[in-house]
Amino acid sequence: MRWQTLILLCLLPVLSAMADEAAWDLWREGKAVLIMRHALAPGTGDPANFQLADCSTQRNLNERGRQQSHAWGTLLQQQYAGEIALYSSQWCRCLETARLMNIAAVQPLPALNSFFAGRGSRKQQTEALLQQFAADQPMPTVLVSHQVNFTALTGYFPASGEAAILALPLTAPATVLARIEP
Template sequence: MLRIFLLCCLLLPGLLSANEVAWAAWREGKAVLIMRHALAPGTGDPAHFKLEDCSTQRNLNPQGQQQAKAWGALLLQHYAADITLYASQWCRCLDTASLMNIAEVQPLPALNSFFAGRGNGQLQTQALLQQFAAATVPMPTVLVSHQVNFTALTGYFPASAEAAILALPLTSPATVLARITP
């Protein structure tokens, strides 16, 4: 039904832009927003990486911190009530989510990076597909994760702090309603 509505909106000029339709679906709980964490220079994590020790991980730089805050402001422009906010357990994702200042951050292991064999991409992607298998969620939902997780769901490589609004139920590949940069 959502896909038919989206098609109608795209075919009827002057009604709503595709991004407006995507944001409406997100606000109504018919889509989720997935975001790659804000800028944390480098690739992967050091060999001495420990999940519980941020000093052993790549972390947000000042630009990344500003990106996260900008995302919070953008999200609040689109919806100023309760939002569900999930993040990978990596510090750069938790910090991105915290700095948005939109909701209490809930760590979600399925969003953890599986780059360089640190996790299991197939199992984690399946867990996300199962968690968001319903046609709706109770409130707008934001997922803060990593490039590999984002790419596994969408099929494209996002920039740092890039997001996409994905139609529910979540599928593989996901139906991308909009790509968004802050």
């Protein structure tokens, strides 16, 4: 019995890599979406004087966050060389994450905005995402959002810059096909 356990432990990384590759295939085919929490922007929430149109009143990416964003762009371009749909929260740290990936024109999507500390509606925004992504997409799709939105869909707390590939149609809780570390 011990040798069987050892063989299984040796196979787990191979099986995990195969599952991840299948998730990437579904994403490339438009049968899944990739959601990511914005790259590293130290702190929690936003200052009391927060204004959506003024980045100086928001928590923003640091140098490590900008590096994470560039790395995500490289990874996504390695995964798919064609056209990608790129949606982002309207918060500056999300928009900057998306822009620095340099993979597509960024489309602001209010349903991806944070609802932390009562700034939005978890129920309404999550429902809007479920409706918008209720079917396969015509191309690979990336969503850049916040921890609270990510957790509302997946049920787990992602690190800054972490992503997940979610099966379509999008459900709550979502079917997580793969988790991708920053």
